[in-house]
Amino acid sequence: MELTVYFFFNLSLLIVLLLSGFLCGEKLRRYWSYQAICNIYLIISLVICFIFTYEIEGIEVVFDLRKVPFIIGGLYMGIGPFLATFIVFVRGLLGIDFGFWMTVLYYGGLAILFWRIASWFLKRSPMQRILFTGCVTFLFSFAQTFTMGIWHLPHSSAEVLFAYLVIQPIGAVIISYIIEEIIMTIQLRQRTIKSKRIEAVERMGAAISHEIRNPLTAAIGFVQLLQSNAISKENHTHYISIIKNELKSAERVIQDYLNFSNPEIKSMEPLLLQEELEQVVQLLQPLAKRNSVKIVSIFSPGEGIEGDKQKFHQCFVNIMKNAIESMPEGGILTVETERTTTVSILIKDTGSGMTLEQMTRLGEPYYSTKGSKGTGLGIMVVYSIVRAMNGTIHVESEIGKGTTFKITFPSLLSNSLETKKTEKELVMS
Known part of the structure; x- marks a missing residue:
C-alpha cells in the first residue's frame, strides 16, 4: 500500500496547487495572463512529481505522476512539446x-500528437474533454506497464498496476474536472460583467436621451411659437x-455626464478644508x-487635503x-470636519432619510431618490470626484431622521499644507 499512498499524496499536492494557482491567478490576472499562470502551474507540478518519486528496492524503475500534468498541459494548453x-x-x-x-519515445510522440489535436480537443464539450483525458491517461499508463516490465515485477505487482492503471487516470479526470469548473466560472463571470456593462450603458443611454429630450422638446415648441407673426414683443422676449x-x-445634463465619466483632475493642490467648505x-x-x-459649521482649524479646488466645490x-x-419643511444641515489618521467631512441633515435599498443604489447610473425630478447625475459626479481624489464615501440614513454623508480623504499635515501654500504664493508673486 505504500506506493498507493505515495501516489495519492502526490495527486493531492497537484490538486491543492491547482486550486491555489487559480486563487492567486484571480489576484494576479491584472499583471499576468491566464496562459502564463497555467504554464507556471504545470512546470511546478512536474517539479513536484519529480521530487515525490517512488522506487522499489532491487528494481531500477522509478514511479511518479509526471504524465498527469503533461497530458493536462498538452491537451488544454497545447504546450506538449515544451513540457516533453x-x-x-x-x-x-x-x-x-x-x-x-x-521517455523520449513516449513523451516526444505524445507531445506531437497533443500539439496537433489540441484545437480539436478544445472544441469538444466539457464532459467529452474529461473522458478523453482519462482515456488517454489510461492508455498511456497501460502501454508503459509492458515496456517497463511491470507485469513481471516480483514485488507487489497488483499494487503497482492499481497505481498505474487506476490512480493516474482518476487523477487526470479529477484535475480535468476542476479545470472545467474553473473555465466555467471564469466564463460565467465574464458574461455577468459584460451583461452588467451592457445594462448600465442601456440605462444610461435611455436616461440621457430622456433628460435631454425633455428640454429640447420644450425648446422646439417655443421655436415654433416664435415663427408665428401674431406674438407680441414681450412674449417674444419671454420665449x-x-x-x-x-x-x-440640456447642456448641464451633458456636462454632468462628462464630469462623471472623466472628473478631469489634472493637478492636485493643497486645500484648507475650513476655507473651502466655508465658500x-x-x-x-x-x-x-x-x-x-439652518446651516451649522463645526470645523477643525488647520485640516487640509490635496485635491482640485473646482471639483472639490462641485x-x-x-x-x-x-x-x-x-428638507422642504426646514431643518438643520451640519457640516463638520474631524481627523483621525485621515480627514473626514461629515454632511448631516434632518431630512426625510433613505431606505437601505436607496442607500445601496446611490452612485448607480441615473438612479435618483428624487424620482422623476432628479437625474441621479449629481451624486454620480460626487462619487466619481471622490474616487479621483483618493477618497471614500460612507452613507448612513434613517427614514424620518435624516442622512449623514461621511467623505474621507488622506490627510495633509497642517505644516506641510502651509509650506506648500507659501511656496505657491511666492511663485505667483
Missing part, C-alpha cells in the same frame, strides 16, 4: 539509459428666455434660507444641495 522537452531534460540528468530513450434656459438644462456654505446660503434650513455643492432639498 522539460521532462526529457530532467530525465537525462538521471542518466542516458533504456528508460531515458523510452427666447425659456428656450435659453431649456438649452442650458461652499456661503454659496448655498440663499437656497438654505428659501427652504428654511462635489460638496451637490451633496449639500441634495441635503437641503431633502
Whole structure:
C-alpha cells in the first residue's frame, strides 16, 4: 500500500496547487495572463512529481505522476512539446539509459500528437474533454506497464498496476474536472460583467436621451411659437428666455455626464478644508434660507487635503444641495470636519432619510431618490470626484431622521499644507 499512498499524496499536492494557482491567478490576472499562470502551474507540478518519486528496492524503475500534468498541459494548453522537452531534460540528468530513450519515445510522440489535436480537443464539450483525458491517461499508463516490465515485477505487482492503471487516470479526470469548473466560472463571470456593462450603458443611454429630450422638446415648441407673426414683443422676449434656459438644462445634463465619466483632475493642490467648505456654505446660503434650513459649521482649524479646488466645490455643492432639498419643511444641515489618521467631512441633515435599498443604489447610473425630478447625475459626479481624489464615501440614513454623508480623504499635515501654500504664493508673486 505504500506506493498507493505515495501516489495519492502526490495527486493531492497537484490538486491543492491547482486550486491555489487559480486563487492567486484571480489576484494576479491584472499583471499576468491566464496562459502564463497555467504554464507556471504545470512546470511546478512536474517539479513536484519529480521530487515525490517512488522506487522499489532491487528494481531500477522509478514511479511518479509526471504524465498527469503533461497530458493536462498538452491537451488544454497545447504546450506538449515544451513540457516533453522539460521532462526529457530532467530525465537525462538521471542518466542516458533504456528508460531515458523510452521517455523520449513516449513523451516526444505524445507531445506531437497533443500539439496537433489540441484545437480539436478544445472544441469538444466539457464532459467529452474529461473522458478523453482519462482515456488517454489510461492508455498511456497501460502501454508503459509492458515496456517497463511491470507485469513481471516480483514485488507487489497488483499494487503497482492499481497505481498505474487506476490512480493516474482518476487523477487526470479529477484535475480535468476542476479545470472545467474553473473555465466555467471564469466564463460565467465574464458574461455577468459584460451583461452588467451592457445594462448600465442601456440605462444610461435611455436616461440621457430622456433628460435631454425633455428640454429640447420644450425648446422646439417655443421655436415654433416664435415663427408665428401674431406674438407680441414681450412674449417674444419671454420665449427666447425659456428656450435659453431649456438649452442650458440640456447642456448641464451633458456636462454632468462628462464630469462623471472623466472628473478631469489634472493637478492636485493643497486645500484648507475650513476655507473651502466655508465658500461652499456661503454659496448655498440663499437656497438654505428659501427652504428654511439652518446651516451649522463645526470645523477643525488647520485640516487640509490635496485635491482640485473646482471639483472639490462641485462635489460638496451637490451633496449639500441634495441635503437641503431633502428638507422642504426646514431643518438643520451640519457640516463638520474631524481627523483621525485621515480627514473626514461629515454632511448631516434632518431630512426625510433613505431606505437601505436607496442607500445601496446611490452612485448607480441615473438612479435618483428624487424620482422623476432628479437625474441621479449629481451624486454620480460626487462619487466619481471622490474616487479621483483618493477618497471614500460612507452613507448612513434613517427614514424620518435624516442622512449623514461621511467623505474621507488622506490627510495633509497642517505644516506641510502651509509650506506648500507659501511656496505657491511666492511663485505667483
